[in-house]
Amino acid sequence: MEKKARASLESGAVIGIAAGVLVALNAFGAFGGFGKATRIDTTYAKRFTLSDGSGRLLRSMKQDMHVEAYVTKGLPKLDAFVRDLRDLLQQYQDASGGRLTYAIIEAKDDETKRAAKDAGLKEVPFGEASETNDQAAAVAMGFMGMVMKYGSEKEVIEYLPPERTDGLEFWITNKVRQLRDTGDNVKHRIGVLTGHDEIKLSEPNLVPTQQGKPSIQAIMTQSFPFYAFSDVDLHGGSEPIDEALDGLIITQPGKDLDEKELKRIDDFVMKGKSLVVVAGAVNVKPNDPTMKAELSTHGLEKLLTGYGIEVRKDVVLDYGRSMRLQVLTQGGVAIARFPQVLDVMDDPRFSGQEQLLDTNFPAFFRIQQLSFPLASSVALLAEKQPEAKLQILARSTPRAIAEKSETVDLRPFQRWAPKGEFGQFGLAAAAEGTLKSAFGEEKSKAASRVLVIASSQFLANPFARAGNPPDMGQMGMMFGGMAGDEALLQVAMPYAQKQLSGSILAFKNMCDWATGDTDLLAVSAKILSEPGLVYGDVGKITFDPNETEEQVRAREEELKKARKTTQRAVEVILIPGVPLLMALIGVLRWQSRKKARANVSLA
Numbered sequence: 001m002e003k004k005a006r007a008s009l010e011s012g013a014v015i016g017i018a019a020g021v022l023v024a025l026n027a028f029g030a031f032g033g034f035g036k037a038t039r040i041d042t043t044y045a046k047r048f049t050l051s052d053g054s055g056r057l058l059r060s061m062k063q064d065m066h067v068e069a070y071v072t073k074g075l076p077k078l079d080a081f082v083r084d085l086r087d088l089l090q091q092y093q094d095a096s097g098g099r100l101t102y103a104i105i106e107a108k109d110d111e112t113k114r115a116a117k118d119a120g121l122k123e124v125p126f127g128e129a130s131e132t133n134d135q136a137a138a139v140a141m142g143f144m145g146m147v148m149k150y151g152s153e154k155e156v157i158e159y160l161p162p163e164r165t166d167g168l169e170f171w172i173t174n175k176v177r178q179l180r181d182t183g184d185n186v187k188h189r190i191g192v193l194t195g196h197d198e199i200k201l202s203e204p205n206l207v208p209t210q211q212g213k214p215s216i217q218a219i220m221t222q223s224f225p226f227y228a229f230s231d232v233d234l235h236g237g238s239e240p241i242d243e244a245l246d247g248l249i250i251t252q253p254g255k256d257l258d259e260k261e262l263k264r265i266d267d268f269v270m271k272g273k274s275l276v277v278v279a280g281a282v283n284v285k286p287n288d289p290t291m292k293a294e295l296s297t298h299g300l301e302k303l304l305t306g307y308g309i310e311v312r313k314d315v316v317l318d319y320g321r322s323m324r325l326q327v328l329t330q331g332g333v334a335i336a337r338f339p340q341v342l343d344v345m346d347d348p349r350f351s352g353q354e355q356l357l358d359t360n361f362p363a364f365f366r367i368q369q370l371s372f373p374l375a376s377s378v379a380l381l382a383e384k385q386p387e388a389k390l391q392i393l394a395r396s397t398p399r400a401i402a403e404k405s406e407t408v409d410l411r412p413f414q415r416w417a418p419k420g421e422f423g424q425f426g427l428a429a430a431a432e433g434t435l436k437s438a439f440g441e442e443k444s445k446a447a448s449r450v451l452v453i454a455s456s457q458f459l460a461n462p463f464a465r466a467g468n469p470p471d472m473g474q475m476g477m478m479f480g481g482m483a484g485d486e487a488l489l490q491v492a493m494p495y496a497q498k499q500l501s502g503s504i505l506a507f508k509n510m511c512d513w514a515t516g517d518t519d520l521l522a523v524s525a526k527i528l529s530e531p532g533l534v535y536g537d538v539g540k541i542t543f544d545p546n547e548t549e550e551q552v553r554a555r556e557e558e559l560k561k562a563r564k565t566t567q568r569a570v571e572v573i574l575i576p577g578v579p580l581l582m583a584l585i586g587v588l589r590w591q592s593r594k595k596a597r598a599n600v601s602l603a
Contacts, residue, residue: 072142306438
C-alpha cells in the first residue's frame with residue numbers, strides 16, 4: 001500500500017510539474033520571453049504569413065507610409081475580421097523596418113464617421129444571421145476600409161469584405177506598390193506589338209457584349225496601374241524597339257511578320273530584354289460563329305525556333321481533360337465538353353516529363369488550374385540554345401491529338417471523333433539565360449527571357465469573341481444592333497466565370513516576370529483558393545488509344561469511386577481511429593505496468 005501511495009504521489013507530482021512547465025513556457029512566449037510569439041502557417045499559399053516580397057517592397061520605399069483602417073465592430077464576423085486585419089497590419093509594420101505605421105479606428109461616433117466619409121470611404125450595411133434562430137438577424141451600418149498616405153500621395157480601399165480574408169494581403173500590397181511607384185516616380189513600361197491584325201489586349205472579348213465590354217488591358221490598367229502598355233509598330237522593320245521598354249508582348253497575329261521585323265524583335269531580346277509570346281497556329285476570325293480555324297504561325301516560327309522553342313502548325317484537342325461546362329438545353333441542364341479548350345491543372349500524379357502544369361514557374365506560380373483555348377503544340381530544341389535553360393511549362397494529358405489539317409472545325413456542340421494517334425503535347429515553354437540570336441551567332445548582352453504560350457486566345461474568351469456581333473458603332477445603336485450567336489454566348493458567360501480569373505492572374509504574373517519584378521508572385525497566389533486534397537495511392541488514368549469514349553468514361557467513374565473509398569478510409573482513421581489507437585496504447589501500457597507490479601518481489 002505504501003508503494004502504491006508513493007507511486008501515485010510521484011505520478012501526480014510529475015503531471016503537475018509538466019503542466020506547470022507548459023503553462024510557464026506558454027506565458028513566457030506570449031509575453032515576449034522569446035522576443036515574439038511564434039506560429040506555423042501550414043496553408044499552401046502561406047495565407048496567414050506576410051510574404052517576403054511584401055516586406056522587400058516596404059523596405060524599398062523612400063518615404064514613410066501611414067495606414068488608417070476605419071472599421072466597424074459589434075458582430076462576431078466583423079470582430080473576427082478586424083482581429084485578422086490588425087494582425088496583418090502589424091506584420092506589415094514589423095516587416096517595414098519602421099517605414100510603415102498603422103492605426104485601427106473604430107468608426108462609432110459622429111466625428112470618426114465624418115472623418116471616414118471625408119477620406120473617401122463608403123458607409124455600408126453589415127448583416128449577420130443568427131446561428132440559433134433562422135428568423136433572426138443582426139444588421140449594422142458602418143465602415144470597413146483603408147486610407148493609405150505616402151508623402152503627398154493618397155490611395156483609398158473603399159471597402160474590405162469581412163467575409164473574404166483570403167486575398168487581403170494581395171490588395172493591400174498592390175495598393176502599397178501603386179503608391180510607392182507614384183510617389184517615387186517608378187515606371188513599368190511594356191510594349192505590345194501592333195500592325196499585324198493581332199488580337200489586341202484592348203479588344204472587348206471577355207464576356208458577351210450584353211454584359212459589358214471589359215478587356216484584359218482595361219482590367220490591368222484599373223487593378224494594376226503601375227503597368228503602362230505601349231503600342232509597338234515596327235513599320236516593316238524600319239524602326240528599332242524602344243530600349244526603355246522592360247519587355248515586349250506578342251499576341252496572336254492575323255498577318256505575317258517579315259524577316260526585317262523579326263530581326264528587330266531579336267535585336268531587342270539580345271539587349272537582355274524579355275519577350276512574351278501568347279500565340280500559336282490557330283487563327284479564328286472574330287464574330288465568326290462557325291469557328292473555322294486556319295492554321296498558320298505567321299512567320300513567328302522563324303524567330304522562336306531560333307530560341308529553341310518550336311511552335312508546330314497544329315491544333316491540340318484533349319479528350320483526356322477537356323473543359324466541361326454546364327449548359328441549358330431543352331431537356332434541362334447538361335454537361336458539355338469542349339476538347340478545343342484544354343483544362344490544364346497541377347496534378348501531382350503526373351511528374352517529370354509528364355507534368356501537366358509547372359506551378360513553380362513565375363507566370364503560373366501556385367495557380368492550380370488554367371484554360372488553354374485553341375492551343376498548338378510546342379517542343380524544345382535544346383541544341384539551338386546550349387547556354388540557356390529551356391523547359392516545358394504546360395502539357396496536355398496523354399489522351400490528346402494534334403489536328404494538322406489546313407482548316408479545322410472548332411465550333412462547340414459537335415460530335416467529337418478523335419482522328420490520329422493519342423499523345424501528350426507541350427503547350428507552353430520558356431527559354432532563360434544567355435540566348436544566342438535567332439539569326440546569327442551573337443549572344444545576348446545580359447540574361448534574356450522568352451516565354452511562349454501557344455494558346456491563341458489564352459487572354460480572350462473564345463466563345464464570346466466568336467459569338468459576339470460585330471461592332472456597328474453609332475449605326476448599330478440606332479437600329480438596336482445585332483444579337484450575336486445565341487449558342488456561343490450561352491457558353492461564353494459560364495466560361496468567363498470559371499476560367500478568366502486564372503488567365504488574368506497569369507497575365508499579371510507574366511508582366512511581373514517580363515519586368516523582372518517577381519517578388520510579389522507569392523502575394524498574387526493568395527487570392528486563389530486552397531487546393532483540395534490529393535490521394536496519392538489513387539492511381540492516375542492510363543490511356544489506351546484503342547478505347548472508346550464510353551470505356552474512358554467508365555474508367556473515370558471507377559477512379560471517382562476509388563477516391564471516395566479512400567476518402568471514407570481517411571475519415572475512419574482520423575475520426576474514430578486515432579482516439580481508439582490512443583485508448584489501446586493506454587490499455588496496453590496499463591496492463592504492462594500492472595503485470596510489472598505483480599512480478600515485484602518483496603524479499
